[in-house]
Amino acid sequence: MFKPAGVHTLIRQTHEDRVLRVLREHGALTRGEIASRVGLSRTTLSEITSVLLERGAIKIANTDADARAGRGRPAERLVLDPGAGQFMGVDFGHRRVRVAVSDAAHEIIASGAEFYGADSSWPERLDSCFRLIERIGAESDVHYGALQGIGIGFPGPHSPRMPKSTPLPGSQTFRPAGDLVYGSFLEKFGVPVIIDNNTRFAGLAEAIWGSGAGARNLLYVRLSDGIGGGLVVGGQLVTGASGFAGEFGHVSVSPNGIQCRCGKRGCLETIASVPAIFASCTAKGVPISSFDDLRAAVAKSDPIVTSVLREVGDALGRVIGSVAVALNPGEIVIGGEVVQIAEVIFEQAVATIAYELLPVPEAAPRIRLAQLGDDDGALGAIAALFHQSPLLASYPETKHDESQQSPMQRSIS
Amino acid sequence: MFKPAGVHTLIRQTHEDRVLRVLREHGALTRGEIASRVGLSRTTLSEITSVLLERGAIKIANTDADARAGRGRPAERLVLDPGAGQFMGVDFGHRRVRVAVSDAAHEIIASGAEFYGADSSWPERLDSCFRLIERIGAESDVHYGALQGIGIGFPGPHSPRMPKSTPLPGSQTFRPAGDLVYGSFLEKFGVPVIIDNNTRFAGLAEAIWGSGAGARNLLYVRLSDGIGGGLVVGGQLVTGASGFAGEFGHVSVSPNGIQCRCGKRGCLETIASVPAIFASCTAKGVPISSFDDLRAAVAKSDPIVTSVLREVGDALGRVIGSVAVALNPGEIVIGGEVVQIAEVIFEQAVATIAYELLPVPEAAPRIRLAQLGDDDGALGAIAALFHQSPLLASYPETKHDESQQSPMQRSIS
Numbered sequence: 001m002f003k004p005a006g007v008h009t010l011i012r013q014t015h016e017d018r019v020l021r022v023l024r025e026h027g028a029l030t031r032g033e034i035a036s037r038v039g040l041s042r043t044t045l046s047e048i049t050s051v052l053l054e055r056g057a058i059k060i061a062n063t064d065a066d067a068r069a070g071r072g073r074p075a076e077r078l079v080l081d082p083g084a085g086q087f088m089g090v091d092f093g094h095r096r097v098r099v100a101v102s103d104a105a106h107e108i109i110a111s112g113a114e115f116y117g118a119d120s121s122w123p124e125r126l127d128s129c130f131r132l133i134e135r136i137g138a139e140s141d142v143h144y145g146a147l148q149g150i151g152i153g154f155p156g157p158h159s160p161r162m163p164k165s166t167p168l169p170g171s172q173t174f175r176p177a178g179d180l181v182y183g184s185f186l187e188k189f190g191v192p193v194i195i196d197n198n199t200r201f202a203g204l205a206e207a208i209w210g211s212g213a214g215a216r217n218l219l220y221v222r223l224s225d226g227i228g229g230g231l232v233v234g235g236q237l238v239t240g241a242s243g244f245a246g247e248f249g250h251v252s253v254s255p256n257g258i259q260c261r262c263g264k265r266g267c268l269e270t271i272a273s274v275p276a277i278f279a280s281c282t283a284k285g286v287p288i289s290s291f292d293d294l295r296a297a298v299a300k301s302d303p304i305v306t307s308v309l310r311e312v313g314d315a316l317g318r319v320i321g322s323v324a325v326a327l328n329p330g331e332i333v334i335g336g337e338v339v340q341i342a343e344v345i346f347e348q349a350v351a352t353i354a355y356e357l358l359p360v361p362e363a364a365p366r367i368r369l370a371q372l373g374d375d376d377g378a379l380g381a382i383a384a385l386f387h388q389s390p391l392l393a394s395y396p397e398t399k400h401d402e403s404q405q406s407p408m409q410r411s412i413s
Numbered sequence: 414m415f416k417p418a419g420v421h422t423l424i425r426q427t428h429e430d431r432v433l434r435v436l437r438e439h440g441a442l443t444r445g446e447i448a449s450r451v452g453l454s455r456t457t458l459s460e461i462t463s464v465l466l467e468r469g470a471i472k473i474a475n476t477d478a479d480a481r482a483g484r485g486r487p488a489e490r491l492v493l494d495p496g497a498g499q500f501m502g503v504d505f506g507h508r509r510v511r512v513a514v515s516d517a518a519h520e521i522i523a524s525g526a527e528f529y530g531a532d533s534s535w536p537e538r539l540d541s542c543f544r545l546i547e548r549i550g551a552e553s554d555v556h557y558g559a560l561q562g563i564g565i566g567f568p569g570p571h572s573p574r575m576p577k578s579t580p581l582p583g584s585q586t587f588r589p590a591g592d593l594v595y596g597s598f599l600e601k602f603g604v605p606v607i608i609d610n611n612t613r614f615a616g617l618a619e620a621i622w623g624s625g626a627g628a629r630n631l632l633y634v635r636l637s638d639g640i641g642g643g644l645v646v647g648g649q650l651v652t653g654a655s656g657f658a659g660e661f662g663h664v665s666v667s668p669n670g671i672q673c674r675c676g677k678r679g680c681l682e683t684i685a686s687v688p689a690i691f692a693s694c695t696a697k698g699v700p701i702s703s704f705d706d707l708r709a710a711v712a713k714s715d716p717i718v719t720s721v722l723r724e725v726g727d728a729l730g731r732v733i734g735s736v737a738v739a740l741n742p743g744e745i746v747i748g749g750e751v752v753q754i755a756e757v758i759f760e761q762a763v764a765t766i767a768y769e770l771l772p773v774p775e776a777a778p779r780i781r782l783a784q785l786g787d788d789d790g791a792l793g794a795i796a797a798l799f800h801q802s803p804l805l806a807s808y809p810e811t812k813h814d815e816s817q818q819s820p821m822q823r824s825i826s
Contacts, residue, residue, distance in 0.1 A: 014427060015452075039428075039457035041448065217654040231739065233646045240741025241630040244776040251735045252769055263772045319735070322664045326644065326736045328653025356665055359676045363657040 015040060015048050020057065023080045028061040030075040049078060056081055056146055081146045087385045088144075088189075090129060091153040091198050091377030092181070094118050097129045100378040101142055110140035111375060122177040126184050147191050151381025153198030154178055155228075194384060196239070200246055201380030202372070203230020204237045206333045208383045210371035215331040219324060221248050221316065222370070223336035223345075227269045230380075233327065237384060248323070249273065253315045271315040272345075274338050280308045291341055298342050306344060313348025320349065321356025328363055335370030428453060428461050433470065436493045441474040443488040462491060469494055469559050494559045500798045501557075501602075503542060504566040504611050504790030505594070507531050510542045513791040514555055523553035524788060535590045539597050560604050564794025566611030567591055568641075607797060609652070613659055614793030615785070616643020617650045619746045621796045623784035628744040632737060634661050634729065635783070636749035636758075640682045643793075646740065650797060661736070662686065666728045684728040685758075687751050693721045704754055711755050719757060726761025733762065734769025741776055748783030 018038045023029060029037070035045040052058045059081050063074035086109070091098045095118050100111040114132040116125055137144060154177070178195050185193045203220030211218070221229040227249030231238040238245045249269035250262050257266025258276075270276055281288040281297070284304045288294050297305040320332060332353065339345050350367050357363060372379060431451045436442060442450070448458040465471045472494050476487035499522070504511045508531050513524040527545040529538055550557060567590070591608050598606045616633030624631070634642040640662030644651040651658045662682035663675050670679025671689075683689055694701040694710070697717050701707050710718040733745060745766065752758050763780050770776060785792060 039454055041452055041454050044452035233651055234649045236647045238646055241743030241778065242741060242775045244741040244771055247738055247771060250771055251738045322735050323739045325660055325664045328655060328657040330654030358657055358660060358663055362655045365654065
């Protein structure tokens, strides 16, 4: 009653991973040497190496003619392509696209951003993105010859299993654009493409690159125009059953509160989103309409603003605290420019979370500010690609299988 | 920066799984036939079959002497042990222990319960349990000859990584008992033993056996003396960073509410646990001290009791709704005898959850009553063992590696 999905694909990928790992560790090897090291039959091994050769992940270095001094036909020795295993992360925001590219060793080898108008069309954004990819490739001498996958982050809920148009009320839907972007990247690069929510990707990036040794259980919340988040549970990025996981902004805080765009009252977003914070300060007599205004008010410790910010931190802490009691994360990360400006939000949230949590020292998570910058979404998209390896934590809901049927194109055409 | 843990163990297990699967599908095969079917070298395959033979998972059926008619030495043909892959689930409750045993096809082949006094010692409980195992084995002609693992459920938070004594305030700690029980089972059976919270196991069982096709994202809450729960996220049972995941009873509902044993005020447990429900009815003038009292009050639709039960359902729905907004489960399951007796709790919880959720049809989970009976914890323990296979969803925090170093004993000594 418990059937693993795609066992054969998984096993093939496992074999490929092992072959690549052996080549990474040992350098050039003949097929026979590889087969004995990974414990595969020669037939299976040959199938795998031809796929890897065709894909450009490995190449023929030379033969072992010198070593065997004339006995029989020389065997070819295979090596990793020097740039084997490039992974590209793309983050489409409202006003810019960001791209980062990592090599097989998970080092970032190229990155950059390109800005566009908030009202620009998706074909325009795509053009900007492809120009950016070409530019940073030229600058960093990266030719995308060993690109193995592309992760793309968008605003809004997302799951590959989601039907076409399921925006939150009041939100723009990005799925049709997602389909366009997905198809364009697939056509241009011919490698697997995965798409997910960009805030969720940012949460994954914080779990992997923002937390020292890496966090297997992390709760990430970002205060911005809206409030989004991401959950990493048992090393997996959580999508939810239908792509809506991490929507902390719509957890109720105040049952008789302000009407939210979602239809409920008193959602966290009506208290702690950036527009809500500005509106609340303004309504209480301290007009604030920009981060500069807020920065100035914080600098002089305006008591009205401080009290608004404490309420924001408290509401945030109550929502995070409730979810943390249920999930027992090892780490809680709070992000968003407003939290960098107004530290009192973070301070109050920490205090409220501490009250809400189980009073057991072992259950207490580390609570910290987000560490990564504007490239967090792009980095998280790369991390999600790494997760596709079946030997790493799984990241099951991808379009990987679909895209494998597409033609292989390995350079920017 | 992203190192998979225990890759070699994982690969060995993957190979074992594939060999067992091929034998399950094809019946008796020679080593050569297995090797070609799974794509492994003869050397690797022989190593794997000797381990499986030693463990009793497979056995030698006959040779291929007939087929090859005298050409060369006959090759042995291997088959699955008829009872290969027995898995035992044990659930120690306050007043009884329950055991269920499944075969390799995941069918339950033996089960039963043994009662003990709530004040009996752990050595006494262990004796009861071992007697029970012997009795149901004899009744069902199950000799535990192919036992591959034992899952044991306890009340209270649990994680193999947890320090020794971390009870919730007001709770008994079960960890020292857990160590005793773990050691006793390991010594007696010599197979991998995993231990976890029994309510969490019940949640996993509901996800796998209570939901038709199986739920990959499920939120389970049980109202009892306390309130516990379990979360399945992306097919994984969630333990949390330190073993406290699923403690829905201590999510705050009413900031100015009743003092909870955990030190906070207005936790869900102060409103919706069975003792809290009885106390609330009694305080409002309808003395209730047993399920029979409650059943009688429900039968005559007592308005005071109904109003208490609606408050219970509402508090429950608010907690579940908040967590569900964050996690986007596909299924929500509410369990506990009190919910079976007082359906209005469930009705009100469903209504409140519907309000709390994102108003997007695609995000709406199925909400249902628990389907399984008192053996849910034992069944979930078995399910957790199945999860140990690397090709199924992972269940990483186990003592599997430790126990593999123990001597192999395959029958009750």
